[in-house]
Amino acid sequence: MNRYGERRARLCAQMQPGAVAILPTAPEAMRNSDSEYPYRHDSYFYYLTGFTEPDSVLVLVAAQAGQAAQAILFCRQKSVEREVWDGFRHGPDGARAAFGFDFAFPIEELNKEMARLLANAPAVYYALGHSAALDLQMKTWLQAVRCQARSGVTAPTVAHDLLVLLGEMRLxxxxxxxxxxxxxxxxxxxxxxxxxxxxxxxxxxxxxxxxxxxxxxxxxxxxxxxxxxxxxxxxxxxxxxxxxxxxxxxxxxxxxxxxxxxxxxxxxxxxxxxxxxxxxxxxxxxxxxxxxxxxxxxxxxxxxxxxxxxxxxxxxxxxxxxxxxxxxxxxxxxxxxxxxxxxxxxxxxxxxxxxxxxxxxxxxxxxxxxxxxxxxxxxxxxxxxxxxxxxxxxxxxxxxxxxxxxxxxxxxxxxxxxxxxxxxxxxxxxxxxxxxxxxxxxx
Structure with missing residues (x-):
């Protein structure tokens, strides 16, 4: 296991069994017109992944009875055309192999997969109140889970600030x-x-x-x-x-x-x-x-x-x-x-x-x-x-x-x-x- 995998395992061990943690990287930012600021990944995200591409989200599922912990990456797909303009992309399969994730999906599948991953999870860990966009997205994901209530699916009832745990690790x-x-x-x-x-x-x-x-x-x-x-x-x-x-x-x-x-x-x-x-x-x-x-x-x-x-x-x-x-x-x-x-x-x-x-x-x-x-x-x-x-x-x-x-x-x-x-x-x-x-x- 690489150093990033070891950190992910340590974090999952501190989480409630079966709970889900969600950590996006930093967004790209426009400088002016069609020119962007030099991209710099989110430090928390990098600490757990070593992955430096934008449009990426890390999801961790803590171990529970009969199920091992999972580390899942959502990232940009491979694109020969875009790589000509912007440079190399790992793509989901390449990122999974290079950085030791259990699963990797295209970023476009995030919403669909989150409705599945959050189903019946007892708790969710994310950066509470740090991003209005993430708070809104979390609300959308939880609502998608609640729509499955007639099938016996439950949404997480507890939310924890993920950055508290990560801050102590990074110290x-x-x-x-x-x-x-x-x-x-x-x-x-x-x-x-x-x-x-x-x-x-x-x-x-x-x-x-x-x-x-x-x-x-x-x-x-x-x-x-x-x-x-x-x-x-x-x-x-x-x-x-x-x-x-x-x-x-x-x-x-x-x-x-x-x-x-x-x-x-x-x-x-x-x-x-x-x-x-x-x-x-x-x-x-x-x-x-x-x-x-x-x-x-x-x-x-x-x-x-x-x-x-x-x-x-x-x-x-x-x-x-x-x-x-x-x-x-x-x-x-x-x-x-x-x-x-x-x-x-x-x-x-x-x-x-x-x-x-x-x-x-x-x-x-x-x-x-x-x-x-x-x-x-x-x-x-x-x-x-x-x-x-x-x-x-x-x-x-x-x-x-x-x-x-x-x-x-x-x-x-x-x-x-x-x-x-x-x-x-x-x-x-x-x-x-x-x-x-x-x-x-x-x-």
Whole structure:
């Protein structure tokens, strides 16, 4: 059984005996006129199938007494004519053989087969409320089953959110996924290093972005995992800046938040560096503060520690530095605990310190232990992959030392939780001031 078949079997084992799960892939989307956006399959669907063609639906039937579990794919038929225009199609028979499904049917037979598959099933699993089109289709299928009531056929009476089960499965990366994500991190790290070495005052942000994209594709990554952020100077204080069209100036810091997608798995790295190759004193003071915050956060990445410990550790270091550097007034807040209680740091650090990472950049999986009283932050465990990304963003404001104005810094790495602690997947991108300046000295 292949890895996708193993995942399907694990999912079916968690379902009610005889229940049916339905999971369509993502639809194609038009960009303009008759031009489509590059197609990207649904991550949940891909996780269970490895199948990347559009117009596809996976149906699983959980085992019950006297009947083994079934995995059924609905997909586009083979078409010599369409393959001339659009490329290879597996077709139902080819997909069944290549991906290990028990049965495969043309997508045109979905409605007919669903009326059969849902008949007498005790429950149905699908993405409840995530798609109006799927909700409507489900209503149509159930109505078709109910029309058979005079023949003694019953429709499912219970619906479960399939994505809850799949989110928990996807949260823990197996060995194959870890290898892919480490490779994605290495490609992205090399791209950040290339961008550093190419940068010089006067370059436009999009010129630096082009260096990233070149390295991604040259190294085999299919896409950026998200729209890259290349922010010079004050633009780095805009968290989701992505216009990438400003010209850098001598003395600017460049903040790059960019990662590639390799075989559907994302990387997500942020580095901040001086475009002229040398940090000024104010820039270095803030950079070293963010780096210290990241070090504290990384120390909290241990099996059994709470996910929230990562953020709390970073915030404690950042707030101490904000008080020492005069960003926060000691006479007003007194100490770190008081400043945090007053949420004073939100002026300069307003986001969390990370997120899950995997098939999606902001990957799925609960951040809280939903089975524990009070739903506390969940404990970390081996196989989880997350980002650790503290930052500081200083906009001009009354009472804020002018030497720090318009400095935005974030340092982000991809981190695998291991039995003994953690492993950084993105080490190829320099983080230390000395390493950054040395790398840029090789331009």
């Amino acid at each position: 823990f990366k197996d060995d194959f996924e870890q290898v892919l994500m480490r490779r994605a991190g290495a490609i992205s790290g090399a791209a950040h290093l290339r961008a550093m070495r190419a940068s010089k005052p006067g370059m436009f942000e999009y010129e630096i972005e082009a260096e990233l994209l070149h390295e991604f594709r040259r190294s085999g990554a299919q896409y950026p995992a998200y729209t890259p952020i290349v922010a010079a100077g004050a633009n780095a204080c805009v968290l989701h800046y992505n216009a990438n069209n400003a010209q850098s100036r001598d003395g600017d810091l460049i903040l790059i938040d960019a990662g590639c997608e390799l075989d559907s798995y994302a990387s997500d790295i942020t580095r901040t560096y001086p475009v002229n190759g040398r940090f000024s004193t104010p820039q270095r003071l803030l950079y070293d503060l963010v780096l210290a915050a990241q070090s504290a956060a990384l120390a909290a990445v241990q099996p059994g520690r709470r996910y929230s410990d990562i953020h709390d550790s970073a915030v404690s270091v950042l707030v101490q530095g904000m008080l020492e550097l005069g960003l926060l007034d000691k006479t007003v807040y007194g100490n770190v605990d008081n400043a945090i209680a007053e949420r004073a740091h939100l002026q300069f650090y307003m986001h969390g310190t990370g997120h899950w990472l995997g098939l999606d950049v902001h990957d799925v999986g609960a951040y809280r232990d939903v089975h524990a009283e009070g739903k506390p932050s969940r404990p970390l465990a081996p196989g989880m992959v997350l980002t650790v990304e503290p930052g500081i963003y200083v906009r001009p404001a009354a009472g804020v030392p002018e030497q720090f104005w318009n400095i935005g810094i974030r340092i982000e790495d991809d981190v695998l939780v291991t039995p003994g602690g953690y492993s950084i997947l993105s080490e190829g991108a320099p983080r230390l001031v000395a390493d950054i300046e040395a790398a840029m000295g090789q331009r």
